[in-house]
Amino acid sequence: MSFIKTNVALIGLLLLPLYSYGFSYEAPSVTPEVGSGYEDKPGWATSSFAVAAANPLATDAGYQVLRAGGNAVDAAVAVQMVLTLVEPQSSGIGGGAFLMHYDGIRVQAYDGRETAPAAVSGELFIEQGEPLAFMDAVASGLSVGVPGTLKMLEKAHATHGQLPWEVLFEPAITLAEEGFAVSQRLHTSLANDEALRQDALASAFYYDASGEPIAIGETLTNPALAAILQRIASEGSVALYEGEIAENLVHRVQTHPARPGDMTLEDLSSYQALERDPLCTPWQQWEVCGFPPPSSGHITVMQILGMLDQQPLLEAPLDNAAASSGWLHQFLESSRLAFADRGRYIADPAFVEAPGGDWSLMLAPEYLASRSALIGPESMGDSAEPGNPGEQAVSFASQPEQPEYGTSHMSIIDAEGNAIAMTTSIEQAFGSRMLADGGTGLPGGYMLNNELTDFSFVPEVDGERVANRVEPGKRPRSSMAPTLVFDQESGELVASLGSPGGAAIIHYTARTLVAMRDWGQNAQAALNLPHAITLGGDVFVEQGRFPAETIEDLRERGHTVTERELTSGLQTIMRLDDGTLFGGADPRREGVVMGD
Structure with a gap:
């Protein structure tokens, strides 16, 4: 596809010190609105580049990266890391994502969808011969898939990134260390979630001794996440998929008090993001x-x-x-x-x-x-039947739908005309309701996904296999x-x-x-x-x-x-x-x- 690129040579010269000495994150001038409910927004007109994300602090991080000469992929990394901090109910490094990228010539699709651990079977969500109740499956170790967002972003950045990987983490690390004001949306999500209160780490971090969520406008720091992101910034995605942070993730999944999962260190280290x-x-x-x-x-x-x-x-x-x-x-x-x-x-x-x-x-x-x-x-x-667009070697049964709420989206177009559309998820609000602190022993951390509940809970219907059944290494339908x-x-x-x-x-x-x-x-x-x-x-x-x-x-x-x-x-x-x-x-x- 053809596209006339903006000439950014002069801009690049002006921003040369940033490339030489690193991106310098400034305190954001925007904050989430305290109001809630539906209210029309006016839209925003820009002349050169734009970033749209689900939280103003995340949008601002992407904006600052673009102003510093970063491109759409650079901005996406910064936006996602801030979303991990300020919108933990929706997405994060413990989840998965799909990214569409356009570089002015071609369109690419980067797959960071979670995968099922090698030890699972089609009976993953069957207990005593019956499918688990949906929320019983969600709030458990069974539901956690091998996260892919971080490896996917690293793969896209290795090909297209303009600013160094490590500087893109500065906004999220700074906000995690210095704190951010809790928004109405985060407070309400915390207040409405009983399952999250059952996780000891999450309860101690997001709620007071009486079970009340952190108040709107209160400053929340996240020392554990800051330490984790510092490791990832300096070491790359391997810091999440191998070593102490990976061991902590696996430990959290395998020691869930009600329904432990079977994820292993090998599942993490062998994960591959795909194009x-x-x-x-x-x-x-x-x-x-x-x-x-x-x-x-x-x-x-x-x-x-x-x-x-x-x-x-x-x-x-x-x-x-x-x-x-x-x-x-x-x-x-x-x-x-x-x-x-x-x-x-x-x-x-x-x-x-x-x-x-x-x-x-x-x-x-x-x-x-x-x-x-x-x-x-x-x-x-409810009588609509599937059609027959083409023959298949195997006949499949249909899968009933399950709800999903823990997702976010960002759209970015940079000054050179590069564009991304990225949808990122931990599936349910707060995912599996497990907070992982990376083994730091510090307060906070990141949420683990429950993406495996996007699979069918039953492997067969009337003797026919369900296409979206649980299988080892498989990516659940999204x-x-x-x-x-x-x-x-x-x-x-x-x-x-x-x-x-x-x-x-x-x-x-x-x-x-x-x-x-x-x-x-x-x-x-x-x-x-x-x-x-x-x-x-x-x-x-x-x-x-x-x-x-x-x-x-x-x-x-x-x-x-x-x-x-x-x-x-x-x-x-x-x-x-x-x-x-x-x-x-x-x-x-x-x-x-x-x-x-």
Whole structure:
């Protein structure tokens, strides 16, 4: 793909002292807002570069790295390390991530998804012949996968990084040592989580003696994490995967008091981040590039959009209740059909063959036209069946959905036109509810993921294997959908976007793309619109955001509708026609966009 790069030679000369003597992190001038709940945000316009992340302190770290001459990958490393500290409920070095990267010439997909330990079996979450209750599986050593975020970032940085690896940790180390003000979101997450209180280290660090979480605005330091990040900064990712920090991680997993896991030091030391071929799909005037399996995000998003394109064109559901219900019906029915395919076919490609040997067959226009033809005026409810995009050597059963909440997203475009979209996760809020201090004996640390609960809890259904069953070394299927968008004619970058939200990531991303392309919404206005989702059964609409007549009309069409909070965390940066950037941060979370 072609792209006109910004001339940064003069900028590079001006910043030469920073390259020579190291990046100097300055105290941030932004803090998370104390308020909570939904509130429209205005969006941010920048002329040269932009970074959008889920917490202002993390955004500021990326911004400072970009100002110092770092590129998009450099900024992503700094942002993730700060998120590990200030948003421990959502992501961190104890989890996994997918990163889409564009260097002005090609798109790359970096896979840092967790893997199952070598000792697991398909019965991992079966106890006395029955699947464990979801939260019993989550808050345990059984759920912890081998983390991949750090090795993935190191792999991407080794190829594309501009500033030295060690200086990118300075913002997070400084904030961990000097402290940061606890935000409303972190406080609320702590207050609402009973399982985290059961972990001795987490309870002592985040709660007082009476079980009350650390207060909003209180300064929180994290000495253990500072020490861990200092080791990683100087030694590289090996500091997490071998030696004392690795031994501590394995010890925490193997000594869980209720359900210990089987992770070993060999599991950690043998982990490999991967580079995969991205999936780039034509969609009207755009080409949308996303992550291939083990993520189901891109395929399912593009199936929904492809089926919608075959439906009668309806008025944009922005101000008119009748228009809302008509388009929403199409969107929800497309989602049901796409999720039926997702549950049957998509899993780690090292263990499961794509239908017909090619994942793109699930996005073939003729196939999506045949699927879209199944959409009628009434809802099909939970009766949507998977289609047949191509033959497989093994027939698979479908997998039921589980919730997921502990995820974050960042989008970055640097001054040279390099771009990343990175979705990063520990799966549930606070992951497995285990804090690891790296063996430092200091207060704090980082959260361990529970990504293995993204596998099917049952290995077979009616005698057929489930594609996303637990197997040794396997990467659990994900819904993460980091997305880069290009203009088909010019090849120029149009946007970077993505969201947390578990399986609902797919709906959030698909709706945002429609809003930006079909409804002419800018990067922020698209995020401000209300959400509606279905995983194949009931419909959930964002509480208090839809007119009563819209909800009633959906019910008359046969949808079972419930209002609930749908806390996405979308981040979007869009390149405007004049070449400037306009960024949006989800109003449901505390993120911001910064840039020059």
